Amino acid sequence: xxxxxxxxxxxxxxxxxxGDRVRLGRAITLIESTKPAHQEMxxxxxxxxxxxxxxxxxLGVTGTPGVGKSTFIESLGSFLVEKGEKVxxxxxxxxxxxxxxxxxxxxxxxxKLSNHPSAFIRPSPAGETLGGVARKTRETIILCxxxxxxxxxxxxxxxxxxxxxxxxxxxxxxxxxxPGAGDELQGIKRGIVEMADGVVINKSxxxxxxxxxxxxxxxxxALHLFPLKKSGWSTDVILASGLHGTGIETVWExxxxxxxxxxxxxxxxxRRNEQASYWLSETIKTGLESSFFKNEKIKAALEKVEKEVLxxxxxxxxAAEYLLxxxxxxY
Amino acid sequence: xxxxxxxxxxxxxxxxxxGDRVRLGRAITLIESTKPAHQEMxxxxxxxxxxxxxxxxxLGVTGTPGVGKSTFIESLGSFLVEKGEKVxxxxxxxxxxxxxxxxxxxxxxxxKLSNHPSAFIRPSPAGETLGGVARKTRETIILCxxxxxxxxxxxxxxxxxxxxxxxxxxxxxxxxxxPGAGDELQGIKRGIVEMADGVVINKSxxxxxxxxxxxxxxxxxALHLFPLKKSGWSTDVILASGLHGTGIETVWExxxxxxxxxxxxxxxxxRRNEQASYWLSETIKTGLESSFFKNEKIKAALEKVEKEVLxxxxxxxxAAEYLLxxxxxxY
Numbered sequence: 001x002x003x004x005x006x007x008x009x010x011x012x013x014x015x016x017x018x019g020d021r022v023r024l025g026r027a028i029t030l031i032e033s034t035k036p037a038h039q040e041m042x043x044x045x046x047x048x049x050x051x052x053x054x055x056x057x058x059l060g061v062t063g064t065p066g067v068g069k070s071t072f073i074e075s076l077g078s079f080l081v082e083k084g085e086k087v088x089x090x091x092x093x094x095x096x097x098x099x100x101x102x103x104x105x106x107x108x109x110x111x112k113l114s115n116h117p118s119a120f121i122r123p124s125p126a127g128e129t130l131g132g133v134a135r136k137t138r139e140t141i142i143l144c145x146x147x148x149x150x151x152x153x154x155x156x157x158x159x160x161x162x163x164x165x166x167x168x169x170x171x172x173x174x175x176x177x178x179p180g181a182g183d184e185l186q187g188i189k190r191g192i193v194e195m196a197d198g199v200v201i202n203k204s205x206x207x208x209x210x211x212x213x214x215x216x217x218x219x220x221x222a223l224h225l226f227p228l229k230k231s232g233w234s235t236d237v238i239l240a241s242g243l244h245g246t247g248i249e250t251v252w253e254x255x256x257x258x259x260x261x262x263x264x265x266x267x268x269x270x271r272r273n274e275q276a277s278y279w280l281s282e283t284i285k286t287g288l289e290s291s292f293f294k295n296e297k298i299k300a301a302l303e304k305v306e307k308e309v310l311x312x313x314x315x316x317x318x319a320a321e322y323l324l325x326x327x328x329x330x331y
Numbered sequence: 332x333x334x335x336x337x338x339x340x341x342x343x344x345x346x347x348x349x350g351d352r353v354r355l356g357r358a359i360t361l362i363e364s365t366k367p368a369h370q371e372m373x374x375x376x377x378x379x380x381x382x383x384x385x386x387x388x389x390l391g392v393t394g395t396p397g398v399g400k401s402t403f404i405e406s407l408g409s410f411l412v413e414k415g416e417k418v419x420x421x422x423x424x425x426x427x428x429x430x431x432x433x434x435x436x437x438x439x440x441x442x443k444l445s446n447h448p449s450a451f452i453r454p455s456p457a458g459e460t461l462g463g464v465a466r467k468t469r470e471t472i473i474l475c476x477x478x479x480x481x482x483x484x485x486x487x488x489x490x491x492x493x494x495x496x497x498x499x500x501x502x503x504x505x506x507x508x509x510p511g512a513g514d515e516l517q518g519i520k521r522g523i524v525e526m527a528d529g530v531v532i533n534k535s536x537x538x539x540x541x542x543x544x545x546x547x548x549x550x551x552x553a554l555h556l557f558p559l560k561k562s563g564w565s566t567d568v569i570l571a572s573g574l575h576g577t578g579i580e581t582v583w584e585x586x587x588x589x590x591x592x593x594x595x596x597x598x599x600x601x602r603r604n605e606q607a608s609y610w611l612s613e614t615i616k617t618g619l620e621s622s623f624f625k626n627e628k629i630k631a632a633l634e635k636v637e638k639e640v641l642x643x644x645x646x647x648x649x650a651a652e653y654l655l656x657x658x659x660x661x662y
Binding site for chain 1: 374377378381382384385466469470473604607608610611612614615616618619620622623636637640641643644645646647648649650651652654655658659
């Protein structure tokens with residue numbers, strides 16, 4: 001990337017605040033870069049965008065591969081841009097670290113939405129760790145909001161850790177399922193169902209309507225067994241088809257009701273504050289561990305100490321304390 | 332406690348290695364003490380006992396209150412001491428931090444076993460945190476093994492975090508359930524059922540035999556749905572009565588088969604090594620966070636920085652990095 005960007009930080013920020021998608025894209029490239037100089041610029045841009053961020057609803061969308069997430073998001077996103085909203089679609093895909101972007105990476109996907117002037121679509125950054133990808137996505141949300149995008153989608157796959165990361169950066173967490181008798185729940189961890197603020201049975205099309213209705217009843221029953229959510233909100237199950245656009249308006253009404261409901265009972269801001277605290281403390285924890293294991297004295301001592309622990313020559317507790325003192329320069 | 336213990340460390344260690352229960356108890360009191368001088372002595376004793384530890388089977392026992400854990404352990408423990416084994420019973424009870432020991436705290440419990448010369452029973456230490464209690468219990472296991480106890484029971488209640496701690500220090504994890512149609516599973520987190528290497532339907536007495544058999548079938552079916560365990564072992568369900576002593580021998584045969592099976596496929600030593608690594612890395616993590624939050628510079632800065640994050644004046648990531656640099660003396 002051209003390092004002349006450095007002189008253009010005010011221009012980039014200015015462009016972002018005016019909603020310029022090209023400059024927004026360039027700034028996100030800086031966020032995604034691993035070069036320290038780019039990172040420094042990215043932090044300056046984020047700092048300047050922060051006061052203009054937050055005025056949006058952030059939507060997490062998850063579901064196993066094949067459930068039709070992209071088609072569903074394209075359908076809901078198109079519905080929203082036609083209503084005059086500004087839609088950004090981001091993704092967290094841990095597998096993209098290997099396959100370089102299975103989510104949103106295919107340029108033919110979301111073609112209609114991506115060509116709309118009120119939409120901005122960005123594939124998952126290829127970071128080294130889930131934590132790294134999550135951080136970059138959360139920073140990208142700030143820039144998108146500063147650029148005036150007020151409906152932010154974060155897409156992920158139903159594999160566990162990435163859902164937790166997405167859940168901790170969105171206001172509403174939507175789980176997509178397929179029509180069927182509940183067997184699909186086997187493939188989805190129960191914890192993910194518990195996190196959902198809304199469930200959509202996607203691909204509820206005519207030929208699958210009976211199965212879809214049965215699935216709806218069975219999920220509604222299952223959801224009743226979970227404890228009441230901290231938000232006070234009861235998770236609903238909606239039949240929809242991303243392909244045909246049916247049920248999309250109902251899904252949006254549910255999300256809009258949730259926004260009103262949680263803004264009235266102040267859970268909306270409470271959840272955002274908890275998320276900010278979570279990322280603060282998570283980043284501290286990760287940073288502490290990373291500086292510990294990168295420390296030269298620790299690197300020199302660790303292998304021997306681990307061996308002694310495994311051979312019952314040292315207790316793991318005493319060994320840990322020895323290493324901690326070494327790290328904190330007390331030896 | 333008398334600080335003259337200091338001069339008696341070799342005598343304490345010598346006593347422990349000879350199986351002297353009084354000296355073993357005194358050394359455990361040092362482990363449980365929060366005084367730095369006692370802690371230092373405890374670490375010296377542990378270090379000397381470590382080479383003599385490990386030659387045992389460590390058994391975790393869990394189940395909701397009322398399932399009859401103490402009666403069951405007394406029954407199985409008595410069976411073992413009569414066979415010539417040496418039995419130690421420890422406990423991890425997070426609630427004891429408030430109530431000062433509901434588990435094993437009642438002296439009238441396990442009366443028969445506690446009077447046997449080959450048994451050693453120790454209530455849950457009253458530590459400040461689960462982490463602290465877990466560490467003290469794990470250190471106590473080392474001392475008990477050095478004293479020749481070869482069947483180590485660690486009892487806990489079915490509430491979540493404490494099970495994970497116990498699971499990470501035992502070779503075999505036993506879940507006690509009550510006769511019934513599976514409804515009890517509601518009260519027990521699914522993760523705990525998945526951790527179990529064996530399930531016992533306790534209180535399977537004549538008047539409840541039909542219910543007990545039904546429960547056994549329903550749990551066996553449920554267990555089939557879980558993925559195969561890393562040990563290669565299939566969790567079995569056994570009907571037993573701690574009160575009448577029925578099924579106790581069958582339970583022991585299951586545990587003994589597990590020991591043989593996992594020693595042959597080398598999972599036994601693999602799990603112990605993983606546990607040692609787990610406690611090493613957990614203690615490092617906890618220690619890093621604790622020194623961070625106790626640091627004077629962090630204490631002085633944290634409140635202001637947190638406020639700035641919540642007011643969107645700083646990003647949580649940038650704020651975390653600022654605090655980390657402060658901690659690591661880079662400002």
